[in-house]
Amino acid sequence: MRILITPGQAGDNPQLLPLLDGIRVARVGPGHPRVRPDAVIADKAYSHKSTRQALRTRRIAFTCPERTDQIAHRAALGSRGGRPPAFDTERYKQRNVVERCFNRLKQFRGLATRYAKRAAYYQAELTIAAIILWLR
Numbered sequence: 001m002r003i004l005i006t007p008g009q010a011g012d013n014p015q016l017l018p019l020l021d022g023i024r025v026a027r028v029g030p031g032h033p034r035v036r037p038d039a040v041i042a043d044k045a046y047s048h049k050s051t052r053q054a055l056r057t058r059r060i061a062f063t064c065p066e067r068t069d070q071i072a073h074r075a076a077l078g079s080r081g082g083r084p085p086a087f088d089t090e091r092y093k094q095r096n097v098v099e100r101c102f103n104r105l106k107q108f109r110g111l112a113t114r115y116a117k118r119a120a121y122y123q124a125e126l127t128i129a130a131i132i133l134w135l136r
Contacts, residue, residue, distance in 0.1 A: 001025065003126055005119045012045040017054055036060060041095045052085060063091045105129055 004019045023036040039061035040046075047064045055062040065087060074081035106112045108129045116122040 003130070005123050005126075013048055013051055016040075016042070016046055016051060019057075020060075039063065039091065041092060041098070043095070061091075063088050065092070097100055103134070104133055 002012070002019055002022045004015055004022065006015055020037070020040075021035075023037065027033060036058060037060060040055060040063070042064040044065055044067050047070065048066050052062055052064075062085075064085075066084060070086070074084065105126070106108060106127070110116065110125050111122075111129055114122065116125055
């Protein structure tokens with residue numbers, strides 16, 4: 001659907017909204033392409049208050065476990081800490097599909113070892129590998 005190449009030292013969380021902005025899914029029949037997913041399932045790296053707020057304003061369901069430091073901070077605030085964000089355990093179990101996809105992509109030696117040093121070449125290799133996996 002969308003591939004976004006970033007420097008290795010870049011964090012995951014700041015890249016989520018630009019990644020979502022680039023999604024375009026064609027509809028069957030006439031009409032504009034879909035630009036908003038129904039839900040986002042993420043790991044603890046995306047568990048930030050600003051991320052949750054941004055997805056809430058876009059009306060996107062967000063399933064992400066809370067980090068332990070955030071839980072402790074909310075508990076330290078007591079009743080002013082608010083309630084914990086909603087977490088759908090059954091939906092989060094579907095995240096294994098993404099992890100398995102990453103593991104299958106790592107089976108391509110050129111991707112795993114990053115032979116291509118230019119971002120455009122690496123993105124092309126990643127796209128070809130994704131197409132190969134899709135066609136299997």
